[in-house]
Amino acid sequence: MIRLLVAALLFVAASASAQNADQRVQTIVSSASFRDAKAFLEADHDRFVKELITLTEIPAPSFKEQKRGAAYLEMLRAAKLTDVETDAEGNVMGIRKGTSNGPMLAVLAHLDTVFPEGTNVTVTRSGNRLIAPGAGDDTAALALMLGVIRAMDAAKVQTPGDLLFVGNVGEEGEGDLRGAKYLLQKGKYKDRIKSFISIDGGAQDGIVNGGLGSRRYRVTFKGPGGHSYGAFGLVSPAYAMGNAMTKFSKLQVPARPRTTFNVGVVGGGTSVNSIPIDMYMLVDMRSESPDELKKVDEAFQRVVREAVDEENRARSTAEGKIAVEVKLIGDRPSGATPTSAYLVQAAAAVSRSFGFTPTFEIGSTDANVPISMGIPAITIGRGAGGRSHAPDEWVDITAEKNVQAGEVVLATILAAADGR
Ligand SMILES: [Zn+2]
Numbered sequence: 001m002i003r004l005l006v007a008a009l010l011f012v013a014a015s016a017s018a019q020n021a022d023q024r025v026q027t028i029v030s031s032a033s034f035r036d037a038k039a040f041l042e043a044d045h046d047r048f049v050k051e052l053i054t055l056t057e058i059p060a061p062s063f064k065e066q067k068r069g070a071a072y073l074e075m076l077r078a079a080k081l082t083d084v085e086t087d088a089e090g091n092v093m094g095i096r097k098g099t100s101n102g103p104m105l106a107v108l109a110h111l112d113t114v115f116p117e118g119t120n121v122t123v124t125r126s127g128n129r130l131i132a133p134g135a136g137d138d139t140a141a142l143a144l145m146l147g148v149i150r151a152m153d154a155a156k157v158q159t160p161g162d163l164l165f166v167g168n169v170g171e172e173g174e175g176d177l178r179g180a181k182y183l184l185q186k187g188k189y190k191d192r193i194k195s196f197i198s199i200d201g202g203a204q205d206g207i208v209n210g211g212l213g214s215r216r217y218r219v220t221f222k223g224p225g226g227h228s229y230g231a232f233g234l235v236s237p238a239y240a241m242g243n244a245m246t247k248f249s250k251l252q253v254p255a256r257p258r259t260t261f262n263v264g265v266v267g268g269g270t271s272v273n274s275i276p277i278d279m280y281m282l283v284d285m286r287s288e289s290p291d292e293l294k295k296v297d298e299a300f301q302r303v304v305r306e307a308v309d310e311e312n313r314a315r316s317t318a319e320g321k322i323a324v325e326v327k328l329i330g331d332r333p334s335g336a337t338p339t340s341a342y343l344v345q346a347a348a349a350v351s352r353s354f355g356f357t358p359t360f361e362i363g364s365t366d367a368n369v370p371i372s373m374g375i376p377a378i379t380i381g382r383g384a385g386g387r388s389h390a391p392d393e394w395v396d397i398t399a400e401k402n403v404q405a406g407e408v409v410l411a412t413i414l415a416a417a418d419g420r
Contacts, residue, residue, distance in 0.1 A: 102161025213334025
């Protein structure tokens, strides 16, 4: 009974907050200053394209974002932010001052791309498409953010709290969200950031309010090695790892909450006629639920230990035993900003006001970090494009589409900065 009542009250609160958000967003997008900002974005389009090309052509693999970071720092400075700086992790950022002491909102786009050093990142143009590795993810968001900052300035838009704009490092793969983690857990603004928007992903009807957690390991099996013929019968890291993989492949995980596992890379050994001295595999596990992620992780650790023990019992350990090193190489926390939270409601209201039907999604983005810390956070799209993480990645640079993408980002920032 009490439960039902609570549920009913929550429902009322949620729909009141949706209405509230819709009203606020209407006020924002129909204001004279918002129209001025839109006009500015239209006039600024060529610069957006130019800066997108400049940034795309500066390679920025995860852990090697310095050059692009330095260029972006200068662009943030040119956009007239204050306190422009690079933090100890390599994030570049600046502040747009609020009018009063409202809560600080952080807005991020990531500097790094998935493409390794040496990738040809020269931009080519085909009709309304710019094509190059990394042009979209997340370089288009970096460029979009600059236009939005300038538009706010040109339209004299004010917010109650400070806005912190960040080009952050380490979003992709083994970067393991290191930029967002540093910003929120160690950086100078860690206690001031009260809400968080990451601009990442393409389509703007999807609002990521759930963080898909993942754990990643590099697992290395080691043994004494030896001649394949002369030392036959000694324990082998290859058999230990093969057994571990077989056991791992048979783990049962729930379909809801969605939980997955994968062996993505294997390697090791030196020659066909040697018992290897080491073998390794890269393992990835994900779940929408922190509990299920913990469970599959524990089961994985258990089967690895069992496989090692079985190998040490199955063959001779006269020259040494099989040992295993399980090294954590990725740890992305999971959780969700409730759909009833003002930030999520505001983003949905913006989406509706531009004619989209908003959906709430679960993703693996920089927003995972604040979400796991209880800070309201979402990831919103940067606009039209495709083939993210592929060499023929492209961005649609049709002016109207980019202007609208900028408007959506701006309206979401303004609604979020407006409070709750
Ligand atoms: Zn991205």
